[in-house]
Amino acid sequence: MTDSAPESWSITQAAELYGLDRWGTPFFGLNRSGEVVVQADLPEGTGAVSLKELATGLRQRGHDLPVLLRIENLLDSRIRLLNTTFEKAIRELGYCGQYRGVFPIKVNQQAQVIEEICRFGQAFHHGLEAGSKAELLLALAHLPEDSLLILNGTKDRDYIDLGLWGQQLGLPVFFVIESPNELDLLLERSRTLEIEPQIGVRMKVSARVGGLWTETSGDRSSFGLSIQQILGVVETLTQANRLHCLTLLHCHLGSQIPHLNDIEAGVREASRVYADLARLGAPMGYLDLGGGLAVDYTGFRHNHVHSRDYDLPDYCRTLVRTVGQTLDDAAVEHPHLITESGRATVAHTSVLIFDILDVMHFEPGNLPCPEEVPPSLHCLAERIARIDEEAPEDLIREAFICRDQLRQQHLQGQLSLAERGQAEDLFLALIQRLTQKLEGLTDPPKLLHDLKQRLSDIYYGNFSVFQSLPDTWAIDQIFPVMPLHRLDEQPTREGILADLTCDCDGKLDLFITGKGERASLPLHPLKTGEDYLLGVFLMGAYQETLGDLHNLFGDTHVVNIRITGDGEFDLLQEVEGDSVGEVLQSVEYDLKQLNNTFRSRAEAAVRKGQLSPSQRQTLVQAYQNGLQGYTYFKR
Numbered sequence: 001m002t003d004s005a006p007e008s009w010s011i012t013q014a015a016e017l018y019g020l021d022r023w024g025t026p027f028f029g030l031n032r033s034g035e036v037v038v039q040a041d042l043p044e045g046t047g048a049v050s051l052k053e054l055a056t057g058l059r060q061r062g063h064d065l066p067v068l069l070r071i072e073n074l075l076d077s078r079i080r081l082l083n084t085t086f087e088k089a090i091r092e093l094g095y096c097g098q099y100r101g102v103f104p105i106k107v108n109q110q111a112q113v114i115e116e117i118c119r120f121g122q123a124f125h126h127g128l129e130a131g132s133k134a135e136l137l138l139a140l141a142h143l144p145e146d147s148l149l150i151l152n153g154t155k156d157r158d159y160i161d162l163g164l165w166g167q168q169l170g171l172p173v174f175f176v177i178e179s180p181n182e183l184d185l186l187l188e189r190s191r192t193l194e195i196e197p198q199i200g201v202r203m204k205v206s207a208r209v210g211g212l213w214t215e216t217s218g219d220r221s222s223f224g225l226s227i228q229q230i231l232g233v234v235e236t237l238t239q240a241n242r243l244h245c246l247t248l249l250h251c252h253l254g255s256q257i258p259h260l261n262d263i264e265a266g267v268r269e270a271s272r273v274y275a276d277l278a279r280l281g282a283p284m285g286y287l288d289l290g291g292g293l294a295v296d297y298t299g300f301r302h303n304h305v306h307s308r309d310y311d312l313p314d315y316c317r318t319l320v321r322t323v324g325q326t327l328d329d330a331a332v333e334h335p336h337l338i339t340e341s342g343r344a345t346v347a348h349t350s351v352l353i354f355d356i357l358d359v360m361h362f363e364p365g366n367l368p369c370p371e372e373v374p375p376s377l378h379c380l381a382e383r384i385a386r387i388d389e390e391a392p393e394d395l396i397r398e399a400f401i402c403r404d405q406l407r408q409q410h411l412q413g414q415l416s417l418a419e420r421g422q423a424e425d426l427f428l429a430l431i432q433r434l435t436q437k438l439e440g441l442t443d444p445p446k447l448l449h450d451l452k453q454r455l456s457d458i459y460y461g462n463f464s465v466f467q468s469l470p471d472t473w474a475i476d477q478i479f480p481v482m483p484l485h486r487l488d489e490q491p492t493r494e495g496i497l498a499d500l501t502c503d504c505d506g507k508l509d510l511f512i513t514g515k516g517e518r519a520s521l522p523l524h525p526l527k528t529g530e531d532y533l534l535g536v537f538l539m540g541a542y543q544e545t546l547g548d549l550h551n552l553f554g555d556t557h558v559v560n561i562r563i564t565g566d567g568e569f570d571l572l573q574e575v576e577g578d579s580v581g582e583v584l585q586s587v588e589y590d591l592k593q594l595n596n597t598f599r600s601r602a603e604a605a606v607r608k609g610q611l612s613p614s615q616r617q618t619l620v621q622a623y624q625n626g627l628q629g630y631t632y633f634k635r
């Protein structure tokens with residue numbers, strides 16, 4: 001079966017190579033046939049399902065790749081873990097308040113995700129955070145009773161009225177004031193509707209945090225109120241005889257915060273302001289510390305934008321301890337703690353599965369014998385001959401100059417196309433031999449990395465970065481990517497991944513491996529007649545609603561599953577991806593008109609004798625099928 005694999009290769013090495021044992025634990029692992037499995041906690045033990053088999057099963061049911069797979073068990077596990085870890089920290093540190101988690105809807109607004117969070121989270125009173133009217137409307141329908149609803153974002157009259165009615169329905173709603181004007185409107189609507197709101201204030205935290213999303217913290221952050229403005233809110237509430245409505249302080253330091261000390265500094269500042277508000281006479285009771293709990297995308301657990309230097313127990317203990325200590329010092333009662341963890345709640349639940357369509361290699365063709373190299377190409381051939389004599393850096397620099405001069409000569413008509421082809425081959429041969437030579441060294445120079453990148457294959461994947469992984473091009477987010485099978489076989493190629501769009505940004509060229517980030521991914525050579533499937537992991541947060549229709553590639557199919565036993569799963573929901581017609585309609589094309597225009601064109605061809613009437617029928621049918629089909633590559 002694994003004819004080319006050396007005997008020594010084991011799946012343990014594969015797990016190390018791709019870092020699966022770092023970023024994947026405990027949800028993803030390998031089975032003995034070298035396939036990636038998703039693992040779920042079940043009452044009777046762990047249930048494992050191979051993603052390759054799952055993809056095959058989905059295909060048999062008519063779902064082409066790419067497909068976005070959501071595994072509900074993983075979402076449940078994360079909610080349970082978040083709540084129980086906070087509860088444990090609260091117990092161990094003797095903290096007097098409770099933990100109340102809320103899920104910020106913007107992180108994944110998909111109906112199945114929100115419904116599952118509300119269903120499973122009910123036992124933990126896990127609530128929702130809404131930042132817009134649309135999010136508020138869906139929360140009002142789904143939120144379980146006794147779970148908190150935190151209302152952030154800019155609020156107009158309709159938003160405020162809906163929130164007040166939510167409170168009238170018995171839901172614990174908190175209006176978080178983000179701008180001074182909002183408060184006047186809220187007080188006015190509350191008087192008119194005769195419903196008293198629970199009010200929170202969002203503070204700007206002056207402590208700055210590291211990471212890719214730092215703009216939400218610091219004095220100049222566009223979110224939240226300054227200390228002066230918070231004092232203004234207290235003043236307004238006092239004058240309106242409504243200070244007793246102020247029950248919550250909110251802050252949000254940013255997302256994916258890598259460094260625990262940064263979080264601690266922000267939490268200390270917020271706790272201090274909380275204590276001050278309590279001492280100014282507000283009843284308070286809730287401290288909402290926002291999001292920021294990071295996902296360890298690399299699995300290295302260090303202070304780096306794609307990782308974090310803490311784990312969940314560290315995070316929970318730090319929050320609970322810092323708030324507890326600050327309030328003890330100020331002699332103020334401990335509040336209930338709220339966090340709005342989005343990324344850390346949903347990232348693990350989704351995996352994008354796609355197939356590889358083709359590979360492009362960068363390897364020299366047959367080189368001419370040395371005596372047959374035309375004189376014009378001697379400069380390159382000589383460099384190859386001197387490979388052991390010159391410093392590699394010098395050799396490469398000179399080779400680039402030679403190659404570029406030769407390209408120039410070809411442009412000016414002084415070099416034939418055949419010679420140009422030989423020049424490119426000689427250049428690649430030089431890089432290849434130099435790479436082999438440097439790889440043998442115990443301490444290879446930095447140059448090797450660059451050379452390897454020039455030789456790495458391009459694997460063409462059946463997906464769109466812009467649709468499925470928008471953060472990879474928008475903000476250089478990286479997600480773990482690896483083959484879903486053949487992991488009992490040593491990968492012998494190095495490649496980057498290009499998507500289906502005709503855009504130079506439509507690629508993945510930075511990867512997570514067990515040794516750190518890398519510019520190419522170890523991959524297997526394609527086998528004819530056999531699929532090669534890859535998965536992108538930890539992509540459940542922020543990707544699904546940002547996706548855009550680059551080159552008119554639409555939404556992928558989405559399939560929700562629940563693992564029910566070892567090797568067994570239920571298909572809970574299958575959502576068809578966009579058809580070509582739907583995507584065209586979304587950019588305002590009229591399908592009827594497109595159809596008619598195409599029909600007329602085909603009819604004109606019949607009149608001119610270019611097409612028979614029955615050929616026209618075939619063509620018209622194919623056009624219609626095309627409009628109904630999937631936007632991705634169909635096997």
Ligand SMILES: *Cc1c(COP(=O)(O)O)cnc(C)c1O
Nearest residue numbers: 104255256291292340341342343
């Ligand atoms: C985006 C956002 C969050 C979610 O942050 P994560 O880092 O994904 O947990 C929480 N609260 C507010 C106010 C937000 O804007």
